């Protein structure tokens with residue numbers, strides 16, 4: 001039976017090959033002085049800057065060197081305030097989108113994100129509505145264009161934590177699959193497995209609802225059909241389009257149904273070692289599924305979900321839950337996802353990551369509670 005649920009997303013979602021061309025007109029409707037927040041290669045945004053100038057806008061740029069840290073947001077927000085920017089256009093992978101959303105929020109809320117952060121901050125709530133934001137993803141993975149949080153690193157605390165508020169949903173999510181054509185195989189694999197994880201975890205989540213279920217079922221089907229194809233043949237626009245859609249669906253689902261233990265552990269892992277978020281998710285996913293399945297036990301209501309997941313992944317009506325877990329592990333192997341130890345993590349780090357994972361907000365949506373020993377065991381298998 002369907003009980004009460006809620007679903008919120010970006011004000012507008014525009015999807016399709018070539019929709020980047022609409023960025024100038026969309027920006028003109030929201031501001032005059034856009035701050036374009038990009039990833040480590042700002043030259044990729046030259047066409048976007050031209051589109052903005054053609055509309056008579058005066059854009060400035062802010063480049064993030066990697067995953068956004070607190071200091072990056074402080075600098076970006078200060079630049080936006082000093083430059084009189086009235087709009088943020090976030091253009092890039094998940095880091096640039098999260099960074100842009102956080103800068104848009106902090107430019108009008110005191111410049112320092114720390115007091116507003118979950119876990120390590122005071123969890124203060126935003127007082128002013130952020131600058132309007134147009135989010136344009138150039139990878140297919142995080143779905144950040146339709147989520148209400150930004151994951152920020154605090155090197156000082158050695159963790160990553162979320163800045164979260166419903167106001168942080170962008171005004172416009174502009175998703176152009178053609179922008180992902182140049183993504184290399186390694187990034188295609190890790191971001192694509194992040195997208196798949198962000199469809200599987202909300203599907204198994206304790207907070208799943210009928211709308212997120214519909215998105216997850218279709219999104220998993222798209223990722224199963226096209227992730228490996230996009231990895232092997234980067235110029236395959238059909239496969240890239242499927243993956244951009246899968247990523248978007250994952251973002252919509254996670255923002256409304258939550259995640260689970262994979263993301264609960266991925267955040268502290270990423271705070272401790274330079275593991276790209278998608279690679280951390282991919283390394284953990286099969287082992288978390290296995291542990292969740294074991295913890296559910298026969299007769300647990302979530303087992304029906306695991307059985308359906310196995311069917312969605314393998315396409316085999318006779319597949320059991322364990323076959324779904326094996327399918328995910330095999331895919332990560334074929335896409336050559338490195339083990340966690342290749343990022344310098346060792347057995348001595350695991351207990352701390354497990355302890356921090358227990359406190360992570362994503363952990364609350366895991367279908368069954370996992371204790372510290374179970375989390376440490378999962379990490380040990382992914383090492």
Ligand SMILES: [Zn+2]
Pocket residue numbers: 142194197198263277281
């Ligand atoms: Zn993720």
